[in-house]
Amino acid sequence: VSAPRGPLLFKDIDTPGLTSIDTYRRGGGYETAALVLGKKSPDECIEIVKASGLRGRGGAGFPTGLKWSFVPKGSPKPKYLVCNADESEPGTFKDRELMEKNPHLLIEGMLLSAYAFGAHIGYLYLRGEFAYIQRILERAIGEARAAGLLGDNVLGSGFEFEIHTHLGAGAYICGEETALLSSLEGYRGQPRLKPPFPAVEGLYASPTVVNNVETLMNVPHILRHGAAWFRQWGTEKSPGTKILSVSGPVKRPGNYEVAMGLPLRALIDDLCGGMRDGLKVKAVIPGGSSVPPLPASLLDTGLDYESMNAVGTFIGSGGVIVIDDRTCLVDTLWNITRFYEHESCGKCTPCREGTYWMSEVLERLEHGQGRERDIDLLNDVADNILGKSFCALGDAAAMPVMGFIKHFRDEFEHHVTQRRCLVNRRRESVLAEASA
Amino acid sequence: VSDALLEVSAPLEWPAKARAEIDEVLSHYPNRRSAVLPVLWIAQREWGWIPPAALRLVAGTLGLPEPEVFGIATFYTMFNLRPIGRHHLQVCMTLSCSLMGADRLFRHLESKLGIGHGETTPDGRFTLRRVECLAACGGGPCMQVNETYHENLDEARADRLLETLT
Numbered sequence A: 001v002s003a004p005r006g007p008l009l010f011k012d013i014d015t016p017g018l019t020s021i022d023t024y025r026r027g028g029g030y031e032t033a034a035l036v037l038g039k040k041s042p043d044e045c046i047e048i049v050k051a052s053g054l055r056g057r058g059g060a061g062f063p064t065g066l067k068w069s070f071v072p073k074g075s076p077k078p079k080y081l082v083c084n085a086d087e088s089e090p091g092t093f094k095d096r097e098l099m100e101k102n103p104h105l106l107i108e109g110m111l112l113s114a115y116a117f118g119a120h121i122g123y124l125y126l127r128g129e130f131a132y133i134q135r136i137l138e139r140a141i142g143e144a145r146a147a148g149l150l151g152d153n154v155l156g157s158g159f160e161f162e163i164h165t166h167l168g169a170g171a172y173i174c175g176e177e178t179a180l181l182s183s184l185e186g187y188r189g190q191p192r193l194k195p196p197f198p199a200v201e202g203l204y205a206s207p208t209v210v211n212n213v214e215t216l217m218n219v220p221h222i223l224r225h226g227a228a229w230f231r232q233w234g235t236e237k238s239p240g241t242k243i244l245s246v247s248g249p250v251k252r253p254g255n256y257e258v259a260m261g262l263p264l265r266a267l268i269d270d271l272c273g274g275m276r277d278g279l280k281v282k283a284v285i286p287g288g289s290s291v292p293p294l295p296a297s298l299l300d301t302g303l304d305y306e307s308m309n310a311v312g313t314f315i316g317s318g319g320v321i322v323i324d325d326r327t328c329l330v331d332t333l334w335n336i337t338r339f340y341e342h343e344s345c346g347k348c349t350p351c352r353e354g355t356y357w358m359s360e361v362l363e364r365l366e367h368g369q370g371r372e373r374d375i376d377l378l379n380d381v382a383d384n385i386l387g388k389s390f391c392a393l394g395d396a397a398a399m400p401v402m403g404f405i406k407h408f409r410d411e412f413e414h415h416v417t418q419r420r421c422l423v424n425r426r427r428e429s430v431l432a433e434a435s436a
Numbered sequence B: 001v002s003d004a005l006l007e008v009s010a011p012l013e014w015p016a017k018a019r020a021e022i023d024e025v026l027s028h029y030p031n032r033r034s035a036v037l038p039v040l041w042i043a044q045r046e047w048g049w050i051p052p053a054a055l056r057l058v059a060g061t062l063g064l065p066e067p068e069v070f071g072i073a074t075f076y077t078m079f080n081l082r083p084i085g086r087h088h089l090q091v092c093m094t095l096s097c098s099l100m101g102a103d104r105l106f107r108h109l110e111s112k113l114g115i116g117h118g119e120t121t122p123d124g125r126f127t128l129r130r131v132e133c134l135a136a137c138g139g140g141p142c143m144q145v146n147e148t149y150h151e152n153l154d155e156a157r158a159d160r161l162l163e164t165l166t
Helices: A021-026 A031-036 A042-052 A064-069 A094-101 A103-117 A128-146 A177-184 A213-225 A264-271 A305-310 A329-343 A349-366 A374-385 A392-418 A425-435 B002-006 B016-026 B033-047 B052-062 B066-075 B095-099 B102-113 B155-164
Strands: A080-085 A121-126 A162-167 A208-212 A241-247 A254-259 A281-285 A319-324 B087-092 B126-131 B143-145 B148-150
Touching: A021 A103, A021 A128, A031 A103, A031 A213, A042 A064, A042 A103, A042 A213, A064 A103, A064 A208, A080 A103, A080 A177, A080 A213, A094 A103, A094 A128, A094 A213, A094 A241, A103 A121, A103 A128, A103 A208, A103 A213, A121 A128, A121 A177, A128 A162, A162 B033, A177 A208, A208 A213, A241 A264, A254 A264, A264 A281, A264 A319, A281 A329, A281 A392, A319 B095, A329 A349, A329 A392, A329 B095, A349 A374, A349 A392, A374 A392, A425 B102, B016 B033, B033 B052, B033 B066, B052 B066, B087 B102, B095 B102, B102 B126, B102 B155
Parallel strands: A080 A121, A080 A208, A121 A162, A241 A319, B087 B126
Antiparallel strands: A241 A254, A281 A319, B087 B143, B143 B148
16 A cells, blocks of 8 residues: 555545445545535535635635635525536646546535535536546446435435536636636637626526635535644645646656645655756746746745745646756747637637737747847737736736746847747757658 | 538438437536537537538527537537547647657657648548647646547657557
8 A cells, every 4th residue: 555645635546446436435435425414504614614714726716615605695596516627727637637536525525515505506517628537427426316415305414416517628718717607508618707706697697606626625624624624734825735736857747735835846856756857947837837937946935825926926726837947938938828829719809819929929039030129029918918808818828928038038038139049959859850 | 611511411310319318418407508518519429520410400409590509619629520530639739748749749640640730541540630738737748539548658659559549
């Protein structure tokens, strides 16, 4: 038996057969549901989650209990819980592993969260590429229904709850909560202006809470053991653990569950075994490709909401992308910008046009055809997107551009003055192959 | 896709099993429109792609205007409005996979198969496509073949994989 991979969500994650309800129950699964449903009041549940300080793990970091408390009481409309399993932020692959290996924890988390704010229907929105995970989840939902854990009268408590999975079809934008709701309603997945916020007017214009997979999976643990217990991990403002998805040329990439606040350097050097092939760290994107990068000089920064904010970036979804010293950062940024250009839904002009132009400018810089004013032009275009479109996709496209130029301006200037990359092992390998 | 849309084809009908599945799916939502993605998925599974006649069938089943269903189907990247090969090679080109050699892998597949992005081999065996992040960043380069993820690929491993895909 190998050591547990993490203190909370990853503690039993590699237990063989955990996808079956019997194995999940042998490890204490659904005990929280039995202790809470009909025994604790919904308001008590909201208070415990508020006190725990749990914040949304999908990227925005909004306090979960507070979000639930915004759902109006006594509304004649139905209330909905939507699980955001559209995991699409580049660098992030935690929800995929969590759902593949422990679907019942998500079901229990959805059940308890729905109970707390009074939803009777939960939609589980998966990205289209996760069709095979939909089958795992459907099987688990069937088992839970057969065991009386879903349905008209869950565990005899009188509480009614049903979960339906819903498969997307390839659109990064559907991870944005209002776009996700449009998609679920059968429209193109385009975002809506907020307010009204989904808690007041969401799915079918009814009160709706949208929570990320990892967030929901924390809920059974918190309701079982209490807020103080949960706060044994992490910091005052960032309680609990975070699953960090590490990618790039480190020796052991993968998902790591750590207490919030772990320094980046410890993650990369100790948990991931350092860099491969004698490479060194040049930059790290700490929270998915939408957040500004950090230079190697800031590797001692802790991975929590407030420490990351203090150095001008975000822990986001926890997608830690490690970039080595032989990679060209103009090429890197061009790759990132192309992603947002491709994924912009086209609704807002600043994002639709701006992502296109940033890609164009980066392409000519990368190919040595850049002009001196292109660097400032990039910043200018980014500034004209930031905060000027409906949803966060525009900001997500603008922030990396501003961040890369801020920390690594010399590399961009080198492209203008020398008309080539300082380093570029990826291009070299392609050229070497072509000439072989 | 415009020529595919204009293609004239005989009306299609749902096979009985698909019809039953659609009835089940419709019961999950308060209105028929919400079922548009699940029903498009069922159509794609039945016919391997979504021919114009299937778009018309989906629109009729849900009571939606056909152009709107077309607009929805084209908004998403995973609905095939043209026929595709038996093995759909979807190579992630986003940053983490790119850092680990996705660009090289894609060029290798292009030259080995003699097709480019979005093209299908003449024998109908492979369709090659660049895609964006698949949520497999720790196992880059990653390629999804139909629904199956294949991670940590290099040229040699990709070659061995292709041999198994007949």
